[in-house]
Amino acid sequence: MFQRFFPYLGKYKKNLIFCFFLVISDVICELMMPLLMSKIVDNGIPQKNIRYISLVGITMVALALASILFGTLNMKFSAEASQGFAANLRESLFNKVQSFSFANIDHFSTASLVTRLTSDTTQMQVTVMMCLRILLRAPMMLVCAMVFAISINARLSVIIFIAIPILVVGTMLVVRTAERLFTTVQKRLDGLNGTIRENLIAIRVVKAFVRARHEKEKFKKANNALTESAIQAGNLISLVSPIMMLVLNGATLAVIWFGGKMVGTGSMGTGQLLGFISYLMQIMISTMMFSMIFILFARSQASGARILEVLDTEPDIRNSEPAGQDSQPHSMNSGKIEFRNVDFRYNTAESEGKNVLSDINFTVEPGEITAIIGGTGSGKSTMVNLIPRLYDTTCGQVLVDDTDVRNYDLDTLRSGIGMVLQKNVLFSGTIRENLLWGCADADNEKIKNAAEIAQAHEFIEGLPDGYETVLGEGGVNVSGGQKQRLCIARAILKNPRILILDDSTSAVDTATEAKIREAFRNSLKNTTVLIIAQRISSVKDADKIIVLDDGKISGIGTHEELYHSNDIYREICNSQQEGLAS
Ligand SMILES: Nc1ncnc2c1ncn2[C@@H]1O[C@H](COP(=O)(O)OP(=O)(O)OP(=O)(O)O)[C@@H](O)[C@H]1O
Numbered sequence: 001m002f003q004r005f006f007p008y009l010g011k012y013k014k015n016l017i018f019c020f021f022l023v024i025s026d027v028i029c030e031l032m033m034p035l036l037m038s039k040i041v042d043n044g045i046p047q048k049n050i051r052y053i054s055l056v057g058i059t060m061v062a063l064a065l066a067s068i069l070f071g072t073l074n075m076k077f078s079a080e081a082s083q084g085f086a087a088n089l090r091e092s093l094f095n096k097v098q099s100f101s102f103a104n105i106d107h108f109s110t111a112s113l114v115t116r117l118t119s120d121t122t123q124m125q126v127t128v129m130m131c132l133r134i135l136l137r138a139p140m141m142l143v144c145a146m147v148f149a150i151s152i153n154a155r156l157s158v159i160i161f162i163a164i165p166i167l168v169v170g171t172m173l174v175v176r177t178a179e180r181l182f183t184t185v186q187k188r189l190d191g192l193n194g195t196i197r198e199n200l201i202a203i204r205v206v207k208a209f210v211r212a213r214h215e216k217e218k219f220k221k222a223n224n225a226l227t228e229s230a231i232q233a234g235n236l237i238s239l240v241s242p243i244m245m246l247v248l249n250g251a252t253l254a255v256i257w258f259g260g261k262m263v264g265t266g267s268m269g270t271g272q273l274l275g276f277i278s279y280l281m282q283i284m285i286s287t288m289m290f291s292m293i294f295i296l297f298a299r300s301q302a303s304g305a306r307i308l309e310v311l312d313t314e315p316d317i318r319n320s321e322p323a324g325q326d327s328q329p330h331s332m333n334s335g336k337i338e339f340r341n342v343d344f345r346y347n348t349a350e351s352e353g354k355n356v357l358s359d360i361n362f363t364v365e366p367g368e369i370t371a372i373i374g375g376t377g378s379g380k381s382t383m384v385n386l387i388p389r390l391y392d393t394t395c396g397q398v399l400v401d402d403t404d405v406r407n408y409d410l411d412t413l414r415s416g417i418g419m420v421l422q423k424n425v426l427f428s429g430t431i432r433e434n435l436l437w438g439c440a441d442a443d444n445e446k447i448k449n450a451a452e453i454a455q456a457h458e459f460i461e462g463l464p465d466g467y468e469t470v471l472g473e474g475g476v477n478v479s480g481g482q483k484q485r486l487c488i489a490r491a492i493l494k495n496p497r498i499l500i501l502d503d504s505t506s507a508v509d510t511a512t513e514a515k516i517r518e519a520f521r522n523s524l525k526n527t528t529v530l531i532i533a534q535r536i537s538s539v540k541d542a543d544k545i546i547v548l549d550d551g552k553i554s555g556i557g558t559h560e561e562l563y564h565s566n567d568i569y570r571e572i573c574n575s576q577q578e579g580l581a582s
């Protein structure tokens with residue numbers, strides 16, 4: 001799996017080479033130390049040769065300094081490489097998520113995507129950094145130190161060969177179990193992020209419903225679950241350290257015991273024994289480091305898999321492959337919409353394969369204003385979402401200008417459609433900046449015109465800073481109805497062939513709403529308008545009204561026609577009139 005991440009090192013691949021040579025140099029310096037030390041003990045001290053001792057001593061200091069220098073440079077290069085790696089990885093993930101369809105995002109959940117982009121990526125970054133510092137160094141140190149140790153005393157080296165397998169098996173057992181726990185940790189982190197995200201977005205609702213205590217409980221639960229599994233994993237990992245110390249100290253004792261006897265019989269010098277012990281330490285420490293890398297791998301295995309899952313997901317709504325230049329329309333001309341035998345169901349576990357829309361057939365002529373009305377959950381939003389391909393139909397076809405929407409270039413299709421989603425959002429920035437989302441190079445005249453159609457110009461002018469008023473996150477400092485009108489203006493500024501308003505005037509008073517419809521009639525003659533609404537007054541004067549009931553079309557016609565022929569429509573009319581009367 002890890003080789004899949006290699007390309008993300010990008011231009012920092014050269015750092016790998018630097019690190020490689022730095023590590024080699026560092027290891028050589030460090031390995032020379034015990035050798036020189038044993039020379040001092042065995043040759044310098046017995047002969048009381050001060051010159052020899054200082055010469056070797058100075059060499060040792062020089063080597064130590066060089067080792068520090070190499071170590072520091074290695075840290076710099078590995079930090080650089082790992083940061084660059086993480087940046088590249090985050091960018092790829094972010095770009096991938098941008099290409100996701102709504103269905104893809106439903107599948108992962110936003111919270112999980114955030115964890116994958118942040119915590120999981122950081123985990124991978126730490127792994128890369130540690131790899132560059134340890135992964136090269138540990139085995140190199142291990143092998144070289146072993147060669148030196150064997151060259152000093154082959155018989156004593158048997159102890160090393162007994163100790164290493166014990167260390168490795170012990171660590172591996174722990175690591176294997178930890179791997180599963182780390183997957184749980186990341187999943188619970190998703191859960192916690194989900195809770196935090198949902199709470200922060202809906203903090204006003206939480207306060208309004210005095211649900212803070214309930215939310216705190218929910219947070220506590222998610223937080224405790226995370227802590228519990230993190231502690232479990234931590235406990236397990238902390239087992240590694242006593243295992244290592246036990247083996248390390250045991251081996252040292254054995255070396256001193258047997259080596260001491262050899263020194264006694266004169267078959268080994270004291271300096272040689274000291275040198276051997278130093279190499280033993282280096283071998284054991286390298287083995288430990290090596291095992292640490294495996295622990296790190298265990299952790300990052302979980303994170304890596306979660307990242308790859310995102311990178312490997314094919315956006316399920318993709319640009320069509322143009323079969324020939326002619327077959328793909330370059331622009332949207334008239335804005336005619338047609339639904340042909342459309343069925344749709346959401347691909348989620350809860351939907352249980354039930355159709356949300358079935359057998360939808362209708363045509364909207366260019367320039368017409370068409371209204372869609374129906375009970376909540378009847379599938380109105382779902383139906384209009386199919387037009388700009390926010391979702392794809394399960395069966396049947398949606399056609400714009402007599403071309404299947406799947407044959408359009410996605411950008412061409414979507415730039416031809418102005419859409420105000422039911423859950424509309426404004427971004428932090430000025431009102432002007434927000435409106436310019438519709439058309440980046442619109443001049444003041446155009447902006448004002450769009451705002452006028454949406455009946456937003458007047459209230460914007462009334463604000464102290466007018467169009468330069470800064471909106472808070474999500475547009476908190478304007479009212480619900482004002483926000484809706486800004487969103488409509490933004491969509492109009494796009495000068496779309498098709499304008500879709502999903503329940504976008506629900507918070508606007510009826511008089512203003514009537515003015516908006518009037519402005520649509522006068523100013524958007526060439527735009528096909530689809531309006532989803534709950535109020536009869538909002539749909540009454542549309543050219544055509546589609547009545548949706550439980551995912552099926554129950555009737556299509558004008559207000560008069562439907563009032564006489566359609567029971568559901570009449571019921572909605574009557575219930576709203578009763579509401580007015582009472
Ligand atoms: N992303 C989704 N994943 C799964 N099911 C969904 C999703 N969005 C909507 N649904 C389901 O599809 C059905 C139709 O939803 P839709 O939002 O289209 O209704 P609607 O007519 O727009 O309702 P409202 O008037 O309340 O906006 C509902 O039963 C809903 O539970």
Ligand SMILES: [Mg+2]
Binds near residue numbers: 380382422
């Ligand atoms: Mg809806």
